[in-house]
Amino acid sequence: MATLFRRRRAKATQTERVRERRHEGFLRHANFRWAKISGGLCLLVIVSYTLIDVTPRPNGGSWYGYTLGTIGALLILWLTALGYRKRRMTSDFWSLKAWTSAHVYLGLSLIVIGTWHTGFQLGWNVHTLAWALMMLVILSGLYGVAVYALLPQALSNNREQMTQMQMLEAIRAFDRQLHAAAQPLPPDEAAPVLASLEQDPFAGGIAARLTGRYPNRATATARAALAEALGGDAEARAKVIALLSQKEAALARLREHLRLRALLEIWLYVHVPLTFALIAALSAHIISVFFYW
Numbered sequence: 489m490a491t492l493f494r495r496r497r498a499k500a501t502q503t504e505r506v507r508e509r510r511h512e513g514f515l516r517h518a519n520f521r522w523a524k525i526s527g528g529l530c531l532l533v534i535v536s537y538t539l540i541d542v543t544p545r546p547n548g549g550s551w552y553g554y555t556l557g558t559i560g561a562l563l564i565l566w567l568t569a570l571g572y573r574k575r576r577m578t579s580d581f582w583s584l585k586a587w588t589s590a591h592v593y594l595g596l597s598l599i600v601i602g603t604w605h606t607g608f609q610l611g612w613n614v615h616t617l618a619w620a621l622m623m624l625v626i627l628s629g630l631y632g633v634a635v636y637a638l639l640p641q642a643l644s645n646n647r648e649q650m651t652q653m654q655m656l657e658a659i660r661a662f663d664r665q666l667h668a669a670a671q672p673l674p675p676d677e678a679a680p681v682l683a684s685l686e687q688d689p690f691a692g693g694i695a696a697r698l699t700g701r702y703p704n705r706a707t708a709t710a711r712a713a714l715a716e717a718l719g720g721d722a723e724a725r726a727k728v729i730a731l732l733s734q735k736e737a738a739l740a741r742l743r744e745h746l747r748l749r750a751l752l753e754i755w756l757y758v759h760v761p762l763t764f765a766l767i768a769a770l771s772a773h774i775i776s777v778f779f780y781w
Contacts (some may be wrong), residue, residue, distance in 0.1 A: 515637070517589035526593035530600040537604050547607035548615065549777070556605035560598055561770060564622070567595055568763055595629055598622060614776060618769040625766050628759040635752050643748045646741060655742040659689070662735040669731055672724040677717050680710035681728060689739055690746070698754065700747040707736050 515523075533556065542550045548557060570591045602622050610616045647655070663685050670681040684706035692702045711732040714725055 513637070514585045514588040515592065515633070517585050522586075522590045522593040525590075526597040529594075529597050533600050533604050542607075545607065546604075547609055548605055550607070553605055553607060556601055560601045560605055560622075561774065563594055563598060563601070564766065564770060567591055568767065592629070592633055595626055599626060614769060614772045618766065618773040621762060621766040621769050625759065625762045628755055628762060632755045632759060635755065639748050639752050643745065643752070646744050646748065648741070650741075652742070652745060655738065655745065658738050659735060659742065662731055662738060666728065666731050666735065669724065669728045672721050673728065674720050677714060677720060677725065680706070680713045681732070684710040684732070690743070694750070694754075697746055697750045700743050702743065707732055707739060711736065 540552055542552050547553050570587060602619055606619055666681055667685060670678045687706040696702045711729055714729050
């Protein structure tokens with residue numbers, strides 16, 4: 489029995505390890521393989537920079553600068569291929585997870601490669617513009633890595649196993665119930681409730697979506713007005729107040745869902761245009777170097 493128990497325990501442990509490997513994130517892919525490759529590449533650049541004597545001083549126009557510039561330009565072009573790679577699903581060495589891991593860590597290595605390529609000579613010119621755009625692309629990418637590491641779990645917890653369409657349908661259901669429940673109320677009490685049904689609860693633009701702060705919350709206004717009302721049908725009023733409170737909670741859940749989705753996606757609206765701007769500036773940088781210097 490003891491031997492059988494040990495075998496089952498070993499098998500369960502092995503199964504758990506396999507499950508962990510399957511669910512490892514792209515940052516930990518293959519035991520940080522691409523982090524090690526990127527770190528080694530950066531170390532090689534830094535050490536070679538200190539050992540190689542470039543006269544009069546290291547700069548982008550020296551043979552060493554050209555070498556780093558070529559490596560950096562090829563890396564940038566390769567990194568832009570991630571968008572195309574996402575459309576091809578494979579599970580081999582160059583799986584999407586492996587490609588994304590390489591994208592992140594090799595992208596970070598450009599901080600060293602690109603900066604050491606300049607020889608720390610920066611100015612108001614197209615060459616520095618290409619370097620600055622590269623740094624902005626990397627910073628926006630770091631934001632993307634951070635939100636993808638933190639927000640999906642928060643998004644899942646907030647949804648409580650409901651889809652976005654189900655959350656919307658729940659709010660529509662509360663509206664139908666509120667319309668019927670408000671009928672016994674006197675006109676002055678029913679008016680704010682009906683006004684809350686007519687208002688777009690998500691009006692406010694991208695600022696409201698990102699902050700979760702929506703102006704003119706008619707549902708909260710209607711609930712507050714009924715809570716202060718006196719006389720009339722108290723039972724009908726209490727039912728409407730309860731429905732308004734439930735709708736507020738449903739609205740808060742959906743608005744938080746939309747806020748997290750916006751934070752998760754908006755970085756791409758910065759990262760992608762900056763990447764195209766970087767490629768344009770990089771092209772101008774290369775052309776100016778080879779045709780005008």
